[in-house]
Amino acid sequence: MKQVWALMAVTVLLGGCSIQTIALRSMGGILDNGMAAFNEESDLQLAHEALGSNLKLIEALIKSDPENEQFLIFAAEGYQAYGLAFCEDDSVERARVFYLRGKEYGMRILLKNEKFKAAMNGDIDSFRDAVKTFSKDDVPAMFWTAFNWGSYINISRTDVEALAEISKVTALVQRAAELDPAYYHGGAFLFFGTMEGSMPKVLGGHPDKAKELFEKCLAINGGKFLMTQLYYAKTVAVQTQDQPLFESLLTQIDTTSLDVLPEARLANVVAKEKAKKLLAKESDLF
Numbered sequence: 001m002k003q004v005w006a007l008m009a010v011t012v013l014l015g016g017c018s019i020q021t022i023a024l025r026s027m028g029g030i031l032d033n034g035m036a037a038f039n040e041e042s043d044l045q046l047a048h049e050a051l052g053s054n055l056k057l058i059e060a061l062i063k064s065d066p067e068n069e070q071f072l073i074f075a076a077e078g079y080q081a082y083g084l085a086f087c088e089d090d091s092v093e094r095a096r097v098f099y100l101r102g103k104e105y106g107m108r109i110l111l112k113n114e115k116f117k118a119a120m121n122g123d124i125d126s127f128r129d130a131v132k133t134f135s136k137d138d139v140p141a142m143f144w145t146a147f148n149w150g151s152y153i154n155i156s157r158t159d160v161e162a163l164a165e166i167s168k169v170t171a172l173v174q175r176a177a178e179l180d181p182a183y184y185h186g187g188a189f190l191f192f193g194t195m196e197g198s199m200p201k202v203l204g205g206h207p208d209k210a211k212e213l214f215e216k217c218l219a220i221n222g223g224k225f226l227m228t229q230l231y232y233a234k235t236v237a238v239q240t241q242d243q244p245l246f247e248s249l250l251t252q253i254d255t256t257s258l259d260v261l262p263e264a265r266l267a268n269v270v271a272k273e274k275a276k277k278l279l280a281k282e283s284d285l286f
Helices: 002-014 019-025 027-039 044-064 069-086 092-110 114-119 124-131 136-154 166-179 183-197 207-221 227-239 243-255 262-280
Strands: none
Touching (some): 027 262, 044 069, 069 092, 069 136, 114 124, 124 166, 136 183, 166 183, 183 207, 183 227, 207 227
16 A cells, blocks of 8 residues: 555656656666766777667667757767767768767757757857856756867868858857866867867967967866877977977877776777877878
8 A cells, every 4th residue: 555655646746757758767877877888998899889879779768758958968979979989080971960960969958048049040249148148057068069060160171151150169168168167178178279279370270379278178187188189289289380299299198098087088099099190190291
């Protein structure tokens, strides 16, 4: 009898919440642990095989629970990781598809903000004002949406329409940095450093500013998140033709243990692989 009353009490408390929804939302903790385990993986092939199937599982869960923000963030983060780690070097077209998919999953969360939704197709000043209404709780959605969006733009530099949206991406990342500068190992400063450092000075690039941003990112993550050194070398060192800096940064990547930051072991493996490819091009870059 006590069990019956307990069941009735739960039913009243849950109201119209279906058993399916309850079950789906109980998956959040499991997926959270799954994403953590994925980020800790050091075997690229295993990570490649696992991420593809897990992303489809997450998409299936989203179809059953479309408003679940945790699932949407997992999808946004997962597609960004898939595009960067497993597509960008071999198939830019596939990377574009996955970056856009990740962006759209993140946007589903951000567009719940009515002011932001209204400003999406407006001028940049209205967009910036709308972005200011986001709080620290919105940082993951802002960050992964912008990271996917920015990654798409970065590999679509001949697309004038895509390039025109960089100011919106910048506004999102700037707000995320204001609210939580340390999020994802100082990822906002990695983004800005890459953006400022990827263009030659004669075309409006700011290598000195980029260097400051990368150094700030390194200060946040203690040099343990090796993507920082990778993009520092790929942009600032190459654009300023500072070969000693280039070699120093790539040597740091090569000699740093994968165990220095277990929660980003996979990202660091990817950085090491990309650093090898970048080093192989040194004679062409300098």
